[in-house]
Amino acid sequence: MTPWKILITDGLDAKGKAVLSEVGEVIDRNGITADELLKEIGEYDALIVRSRTKVTPAVFEAGVKLKVVGRAGIGVDNIDLNAAKAHGVRVVNSPLATTITVAELTLGLMLALVREIPRADSAMKAGKWLKKELEGAELYGKTLGIVGFGRIGSAVADRARAFGMRIIAYDRLKAAEAITQRGGEPVSWEQLLELSDVITLHLPLTNETKNMLDANAFARMKDGVYLVDAARGGIVDEDALLAALESGKVAGAALDVFTTEPPGVTALVSHPRVICTPHIGAQTQEAQARAGYDIATEIIAALKGEPLRWRVI
Structure with missing residues (x-):
């Protein structure tokens, strides 16, 4: 040996x-x-x-x-x-x-956000029947903005398309033709922020992507946008996200990753319109x-x- x-x-x-x-x-x-x-x-x-x-x-x-x-x-x-x-x-x-696993978790988090599934479940376990309060939204017809259109991003697009979503994508490292070939509609960073009903992140944490979603980025988004991050902590400026949640700019966020892990019971983690999971993207x-x-x-x-x-x- x-x-x-x-x-x-x-x-x-x-x-x-x-x-x-x-x-x-x-x-x-x-x-x-x-x-x-x-x-x-x-x-x-x-x-x-x-x-x-x-x-x-x-x-x-x-x-x-x-x-x-x-x-x-x-x-x-x-x-x-x-x-x-x-x-x-x-x-x-x-x-x-982990391509399939992370893509499936992303769709799961997306559905949990728009239908408020965690809130419904916790209310039922507390003996509450919140049927009239839990009026969610459909994914059908919504625009999904995918940031980072590599293996995982394109796998998310494949699955989201089955829900009848419009797929737009931004990836600074890929040519527009490559995004089109993978089933996305290439857009600029500014267009993605302005057009998306749901934004999901699928890119690494680098000097260029650190705090990529900052206060300026949130300000450009639609009112009532949803955010999913199952990529890396640090891409989202967590203070800016919390402010956007408080103002109503962001209707809800689902986070599998955090700047500090574990993050503890922070204001963001405990926010009623945030779904948190403990970095389980690859955990199948x-x-x-x-x-x-x-x-x-x-x-x-x-x-x-x-x-x-x-x-x-």
């Missing part, structure tokens, strides 16, 4: 672990602290994380044997890519694994199985020096 040592810090599906165990020693330290990671990373050839673990420059500095870092999922904003490049460490992810049995297998095979390819399907750097 090749004497590779592979560290898993945020858990991994059993299928992925089994694949990795065929080529090396696999250590699962789910929940390891940042200090513990710095002390131990020097022993390992590969590191597999999800969104919790922060792979900082200090981790790369201490990881003297480290050859590859794998993200079981899509987003790599918790991995310092500049430090990885400086230390000659490959970074890979598994971008296909099927997605975790796919992510585990995909990242395991990619890590092995990186260790062996073979061609990579999902190389980030």
